[in-house]
Amino acid sequence: MVEICDIEVVVFDVLGTLVDEPSELRTEISDALPASDDAFVDELLASWQRHVELEQQRIAQGHRAYVNTEIIDAEAAQRVADHARLADPATIARLATAGQRLPPWDDSVAGLERLAQRFPVLGLSNASRTALLRLNAHAGLRWHQALSAEAVLAYKPAPEVYQLAIDTAGCPPERVLMVAAHAWDLRGAQARGMRTAYVQRPVGDPPMTSDVFDWRFNGLNDLVTALTAR
DSSP, rough: OGGGGGOOOOEEOOOOOTTOHHHHHHHHHHOOOOHHHOHHHHHEEEEEEHHHHHHHHHHHHHHHOOOOOHHHHHHHHHHHHHHHOEEEEEEHHHHGGGGSSOOOOOTTHHHHHHTTTTTTTEESSSSSSSHHHHHHHTTTOOEEEEEEEGGTOOOOOOOOHHHHHHHHHOOGGGGGEEEEBBHHHHHHHHHHTEEEEOOOOSBBOOOTOOOOOSSSOOOOHHHHHHHHOO
């Protein structure tokens, strides 16, 4: 069994794990529709999230050719606009890029900085190359390298996305640690032989009782402490 001291490279999911995606999307929808009540904004947010999830699933199943997150987010924004009868092109265009302005969780920036002093640290995101660049800049996330699933024309949990991280790390998968707040993401990494660490966030996909991940942490600080205490 590989111990935590055998980890050579740390790979992080970004959306939900290091940045607060749902809250900011909700804020951006609310700002675009200031006359809307909370229930309607929540309904629009759910519609946005369903569209993104469905389209990524359709791509994974071969029912749609690959398109990046900028296109899918623009579609989601248009769905919100149509439902809310929003017609201003500038407002819709800004809403379409809401996913590039997500705030980091309180421990994300400092935690990455601490960890990067000891390990090569990679980001691995379904966000497009351009969206990931702008998101990292906005949130202040600093990586040794940020990898977009767009490079392999797929979305996590497709195995080729995790293989991209393993190939970039340049070491055996059992020495590469995948960190995420989403159990589905960790299952995908686990299937490629990567080590896995679940980090609890207010949003995300908690593990099921059947999940057996290598480590579980209440927050990023706990993970960093465990990795650097050697």
